[in-house]
Every structure is written in structure tokens, then in C-alpha cells.
Amino acid sequence: MRNLTLLLFICGALFAGAQLAGAGDASKGSDIAKAYGCEVCHHKDLDGKKEVRIKNDLMAFRDGGRTRPPSMVRKAQNLSDEDISNLAAYFSGK
Numbered sequence: 001m002r003n004l005t006l007l008l009f010i011c012g013a014l015f016a017g018a019q020l021a022g023a024g025d026a027s028k029g030s031d032i033a034k035a036y037g038c039e040v041c042h043h044k045d046l047d048g049k050k051e052v053r054i055k056n057d058l059m060a061f062r063d064g065g066r067t068r069p070p071s072m073v074r075k076a077q078n079l080s081d082e083d084i085s086n087l088a089a090y091f092s093g094k
């Protein structure tokens with residue numbers, strides 16, 4: 001019985017963690033986009049892109065998978081996973 005309780009606890013923690021990393025907050029994303037000036041360069045070309053695509057691209061810039069353009073790499077280097085989720089939620093929902 002104790003083991004079952006422990007197992008349920010671990011599943012719950014994993015689920016909560018997955019949600020945290022998964023679902024972004026579009027209004028926070030909007031604030032980050034303003035602070036970084038994303039739309040100064042991108043205008044509307046990120047609007048309505050798939051959330052997962054935006055996330056993957058930003059992580060690739062940040063983690064070295066994509067090195068061009070260097071201006072984008074510099075921007076992405078300061079982003080946390082949460083920032084990236086929030087930005088992806090914001091732009092994909094526009």
C-alpha cells in the first residue's frame with residue numbers, strides 16, 4: 001500500500017512537471033517578445049506558426065543546433081525553457 005501511494009505521488013509529480021514544460025503562457029510570451037524586440041525583426045512572420053516548431057527552433061538556436069543567423073543565437077541564449085514555451089504559445093496563437 002505504501003508503494004502504491006509513492007507511485008501515485010511520483011506519477012503526479014511527473015505529470016505536473018510535464019505540464020509546466022509543455023503549456024506556455026501567451027500573455028507572458030507577449031511581454032518577453034516586447035522586451036526582446038522579436039517583432040522588430042520578425043513583424044508578422046512568426047504569427048500562427050506551430051508551437052512545437054517555434055520551440056524547436058528557439059532551442060536549436062540556444063543549444064547550438066542552429067548557428068545562423070548569429071543575431072538570433074544571441075537572443076535565444078538568454079531564454080529559459082519557460083520563456084521559450086511562453087513565446088511559442090504567444091506567437092502560435094496570434
Ligand code: HEC
Binds near residue numbers: 036038039041
Ligand atoms: C535582430 C533581429 C531579430 C530579432 C530581434 C529576433 N529575431 Fe528571430 N530571427 C531573425 C532572423 C534573421 C532569422 C532567420 C530567418 C530565416 O532564416 O529566414 C530568425 C529566425 C527565427 C526563428 C526560426 C524560424 C525562422 O523563420 O527561421 C524563430 C522561431 C525566431 N527567430 C524567433 C524569435 C523570437 C521569439 C525572438 C524574440 C525573443 C526573435 N526571434 C528575435 C532575426 C531576429
